[in-house]
Each structure stands twice: as structure tokens, then as C-alpha cells.
Amino acid sequence: MDTATMGHTDAAAGSALIPLLSHQFDDVEQQSYSSILGMWIFLATEVMFFGGLLTSFGIYRYLHPHEFALASHNLYMWWGFVNTIVLLTSSLTMALAVRASQLGRRTELVRLLLATMVLGTCFLGVKAIEYTTDYHEHLIPGLNFEVPEHQLGEVVERGLDPRMMQMFFVLYFFMTMLHAIHLIIGIGMLGVMAYLAHINWFSGGGAVQIEVGGLYWHFIDIVWVFLFPLLYLISGK
């Protein structure tokens, strides 16, 4: 059985930092280049995956700007703000983890990966708090959505369409949940990598694997960089 990007035998683990070569590649250079290139191309797919949602969101927001702005005011901007800080910080620790792996500092690498995972989990925790609040405020479409009482007057007065306020929340939940799913996968992936780094499994020190994982993690961060202003900062001014 061949292993595309990772390989391990006891012999190789001893002879430090020369990655095992899968049979289809000619040399290590080609192997690591292919892995990183592959991740970038996969991210192109991910961009279009989120892109379909962003387009839908953009169009409905263009068609119904007032409803979207009003609905957006029900979100707690500061939670989103805190979460952005958390996620950007996790990107920093991830970048430093990649650096540690490139320099072959294994203990530092494991610690930084764990820090990244903790920050990712914090993000999910904050998201869970937000979702709970949304549930109590009856903002979940398909479950208990109703226009909040304090906004009813404005809705009637300005002749807004409450269905489009629900639409905002449909897209809000879809996008943030899809993002959260990616984050959960990312945390799991980093967990595996941290463990493998800890037991010194990577035949080549793991620099390529950590780099590839890092690309995915930073991508999740970038998605949030766009989601935050799109969802939380719709200004009515």
C-alpha cells in the first residue's frame, strides 16, 4: 500500500529528516511540491464552494438591503469581533507552527499546534454561545423564527418584508455552520498532526504535512475574515 504524502517505517524514523518517497514520485522535491500544489487546488474548490453561498447572500442583500440590515442588528457584533481576534490569533500560532516544523523544533511544533486547536475550540465555544442566544431570542428559521418584538414597529412602519429577515438568518446559519464544520475538521486534522509530531512519526520531520495543514487552516480563517463584515457589520447608516 502506498502512502501519498506520509510514510513511516521504523528504519526511516531513525534516519532523521529524509521523507519516505511514494512510488509514483521521482524525488522528494517533486513529492512535496505536489502535496502543496494539491492543497492549493483543493482550496480553489473550497473558494467556489463558499462562493456559491456568498453569491446568494450578496444577491439577496442587494435585493433587500433594509431587511438584511435590520436582521443583522440582532447579532452581537462584539462576539463576532472577539471571534475574529481568536481566529486571527490561531492563524498566527499556525504560521509559527509551520515555522517550528521547518526548523525541526518538535516540542515547539506540538505546543503551537495545540495552541491553535485551543483557539479554534474557543471560536466554536463563542459560536455556541451565540447560537444559544439566537435560540432564546427566537431567531432560528425552521425552528422558532419570529421577528423580534422591538423591531416589529420598524418593520410595519417601513413596510419591510419579514420573510427576508428570516432569509438573512437562513443564510447566516448555513454559512456559519458550514464554516464551523470546516473548523471542526481542521481541529481534528491538527490533533492528528500534533500526535504524529509528538510520536515523531513523520519521516521527513513533517514540514510539508504541517505546511499543507496550515494552508487549510488559514483558508478557514480567510472565510471568516469575509463572513464577519458581511454578517455582523451591515450598517444601516
Next chain:
Amino acid sequence: MSTTVLDQTAAAGHKPPKPHRETYLDAWTVKSWLLTTDHKRIGILYLISITVFFLIGGVAATTMRLELMTPKGDLLSSPDAYNRMFTLHGVAMIFFFLVPSIPATLGNFLLPLMIGARDLAFPIINLMSWYMYMIGGSIAIAIILFGGIDTGWTFYTPFSTMFSNTLVVPAAFAVFFAGFSSIFTGFNFIVTVHTMRAPGMTWFRLPLFIWAHYATSLIMILGTPVLAIAVMLIAVERLLRVGIFDPALGGDPILFQHLFWFYSHPAVYIMVLPGMGVISEIVPCFSRRPIFGYRFIAYSSIALAILGFIVWGHHLFVSGQSMYAGLVFSFLSFLVAVPSAIKVFNWTATMHKGAIRFDTPMLYAIGFIGLFTVGGLTGIMLSTLAVDVHLHDTYFVVAHFHYVMVGGAVLAYLGGLHFWWPKITGRMYPEMFGKLSALAVFIGFNFTFFPQFILGYLGMPRRYFEYAPEFQVLNVMSTAGASVLAFGYGLPLIYFLWSLRKPPSAPANPWQATGLEWQTESPPPTHNFEFTPKVEKAPYSYSPVAVEGFDGYGDHGSH
């Protein structure tokens, strides 16, 4: 025509047994197939699975054609049953047969061989791609068993989300998984072509088959995720009863059509571009001439992939899309004719003054060129705004896209299968039956679908199971043609299997072709090449003289 191919196989049987040579087909345990990471074996897994879906889709098509023999609905119990039938036909044929057909079988098998690599860059992901396909396919089969789905393969909202009582959500998941299988294939191909070409295999020495697959892969990775998200939105809307596309809840159903066709129009090029790659291999080989305008064909593949992405709005001309957007999309659709025509002209120019041999692959290839041209030109008619108002949703459209997808993609697939069958299995197919099947497919196809152009022009709408009595003659013609077509499809299925009964005996290069894949044995060894090949020539360096050495055919070359 003689049966020299058969003679040759028989003759091989009399030779003293050769010492056993290691091939990729040696291991025959179930595990060796289900856990294989060899691109050649995965190609064969795909070949078997897509054939199953081709048969399922074919049964649905047969039922529809039989139903349409008479103006009254009498074979199927209800219009709903007919709706389920054409949906089954569309979903099976498009998502589970045509999209993976050439890339996942021939492409998987040949791409590393043609560029001189030992495997694709990510063999495990390649296997995962097949499993994704099987998950999606199993869901699709379960849907058929548990009552089907009646939305058409396009899943248009709000019917699919609010009104259909069939299994739309499972179908969305089936399409989602099938989509990811093709994303995995596409991304593997792109990385492989970039990083794993043999020494000397520069971009402009790549076979045009590779260029076509590279262009196809671009569409797969950039288009498919949008389809995935569109069907997920449908699933969410149905499950939670919230309006995303439902106008009654404030949504816009046309937005779904935009997202859907952003993938599904380029998907037409996923189906036909690999076919064009196959034709670009077959035509020079059987004309014994270098391909005419290599760079133009290569660039036109990329141009088709790009242009294919910006024309989808022509599916929405009468859906309520803005007329101005319609104008832009109409104009852009006309542009697609340019790269398509470049290819057709270059193939014909390749054949001009060539020493043409009419073997089965070439017969299929010539059929492709003619039928694809008809399909393409009727596409120009349909992308004309005013004409489309008359022809939209009629049988004219049905005939048009069958000329492209069946006359184009399926003929190329069959031609390619005949061309590379000796390489894949190490056996020759019976040439006479091959020619018969190519002829039957060509005649049957035209009899089936040409009357539908007329029917559509006269105003018969598609997707109805009853029709006005004056349309009956043409419909009977179409059904009669379909039976010839079915015969033409059935033949290869039988003789390909029949050819497997004897041990491999095909020569390494039965067609005297120039590609790298012909330099290794038939069937190839597990690691493809004994030594990493070095490429020193431009591709398609054919000369008419080489025809004398055509293996296994004696001296009756027709030129």
C-alpha cells in the same frame, strides 16, 4: 472486410507460451481490487460501475421511447411515472455516466501512461474518488428502488423544494457525492500534469488527450463545488421548510437556476472535451498524418473550458432573467462556436490527403465529427434569443443536446474504448463486429434524434408523456431508430466481454500509434514503464509510410 484480427489472436495461441510477464492485472482477489491504488485498476473499477449506470439510464430511455410510440399515455401508468422515468434517465446518464465516462475510465487509465508517469500524484485520493462515486451511486440506486424522483435532472425550484413528493433530498446527496468524486479526479489530474511529466515531455509535446483532460479538470474543480452548494441549499430548504429559492417565502427561484447552470453548463464541456481529446488521438493515427494545428487544438480546449463558464445564462432566456443579461449571454454563447470550429476544421484538415484506414475507432471518430458539428450548429440556433423563445423546452433542445452528448461524448467514448481496448486488456476486439456496431450506432442515433429536431421545430414540448396525434409518425421513427441504437450499444458490450475469454495476446502497439502509452506492453506492467521514458519528439509524428508496418492487419490498407 477480413477477420485478420481474429486470425492473429488465434495464431498467437499456437506460439510456444512466453515466460510470464508481470502486468497490472495479475492480482485477482477482491481485496486487490477494492483497495487498489493503481490508476489503471481504478479506471477499470470506474469502467464497470459507469456501465451499470449506462444500462440503468438506457432502460429508462427505452421505456420512454416505447411510451412515446403512441400519442396516448398507455405504457406507463401515469404522467408521474413518466416524470420519474426521464428524471432517472437524466440523473443516471449525466451525473453517473457521462461526467465520469471518459475522464474517470480512459483518463484515469491513460493520463499517467501518456505523460510517462508511474501513477497519478495522489493514488489514495483517486481511490477515494471511486468510493465517493459508489456512495453517490448507491444512493441513486436506492432512490430508484424506493420510488424515484420526478423533478428532472435539473432540480428546478420551487417544484423540487415545495411541490415534489419524491426523494429529492437523497437525490441531492447522491449528486453531492458524485460531484466530489469528480472534484477528486480533476484535482489529481491537474497536479499530475503539472508535476509528473516524464523528462522531455514539455507542454507542447503533450498529447491533445492530456490537454483536453487538463481543461476538463479545470471545470471539475471550479464548477462542481457550486453545484454541490446549490443542491445542499435545496436539501436545507426542503428539510427545514425555509425559503431560500421559494418565491412564496421571498426567495428567487432563478437564483437556483444561475447556481445550477454555473456548473451544469460547463459540465457539458466536462462531457465533450475529453471526447475531443480522444478524437484528437484517433484521427491522426488512422490518417497517418501529424495532427493539423496542434497548438490551436490545445489552446481551443482551454478556451472552451473558460468560455464554457460564462455562457450559462442561455438556459435562462425564457425563465425571467433580465433581457440585457440574456443579450450578453447570447453573444458569449456564439463565441463558443469559435474554439469548437477550430477543432472540427483541424481534424478534417488532418484527414485531408491522409492515408485513411476505416477501422472501428476511426469510424466512431468520423461519426463524432459529423454529429458534433450538427449538435454544435443547432446550439448556435438555440443561443439566438428570438429563436430560443420558439424552441425552448421543445424536442429541438432534446435533439440538440443528444447530438452533443451522445453523438459527441458517447461516440468518442466508444471509439476510445475500441482504440485502447488492446492496451487496457491485452486483447483485440473482433474488427468486423466493431465496424457493425459503429455503423449501427451512427444510423440508429440519427434515426432516433433527427426526427426530434423536426418534432421540436413543429412545437412538440419535451417532458410530456402524451402528444398530439399528428406527431406520431416522427415519434415512431425515433423509437425505431432507438432500437437500432440499442443494438449498436449492445454489440460492444458482448464482444468486449467475449474478447476476455482468451489470454492476452495483443501487441504492444497494434495501431502503430506514436503516444507513450503504446511504448509499454499490453496490458501494461504495474509500474507502467520498465524505465522512465524520455521524450525527444513532438507528438503525432506519423508518416504515411508507416502504414506498411501496421501490425496484425496484413496488406489490405485502404488508401
Next chain:
Amino acid sequence: MHHHVATIKTNLIIFGLLMLLLVATVGAAELPLGPLNFPVAMLIAATKTVLIIFYFMHLTGTDKLTKTIVGTMFLWLVLMILMIMMDYLSRDWLQILGK
């Protein structure tokens, strides 16, 4: 793989810039910019993305091909959004329902 290892200092500078831009985006949302609010927010997000991609994701150290891929993916996203928007922006020009 053998590209230059980024220093801790570079990483921290990028992180600092990202924080500044985050504050800027929240601040800009409070300004009465009217229709310019949205483009400004997107511009800031795009700037953050560029910083992350070039420095955290090390695009600076890669070859032309990787840069082309990254360029293409964003180009395609913009293409999709613009071409779908084209329909919605021109929907009412004719003043005929459904055209």
C-alpha cells in the same frame, strides 16, 4: 519546500496589521459612508486576505504556478458573482415584468 523560513518578527508584524485592519473594519462600519460602507468593508477584508495568503500561507515564496492558481480562484469567484449580479442589476430596466 525549501523556501525561506519566515521570522517570528515578520509573523508578528503581519498579525499586528491584521488586528489594525480588524479595528478599522469595525470603525468603518460605524462611519456614515452610505453606499460606500459595503465596498470599504470588502476592501479591508480583501487586504487582510492578501496579508494572510502572502505571508501566513507563504505565497511570496512560491513559484508562478501557485500564484496563478491563487489568482485564478479569486478571479473565478468574482466572475461568478459579477455575472450573476449582471442579471439582477438589469432586471427592471425594461419595466416589463419577467424581463
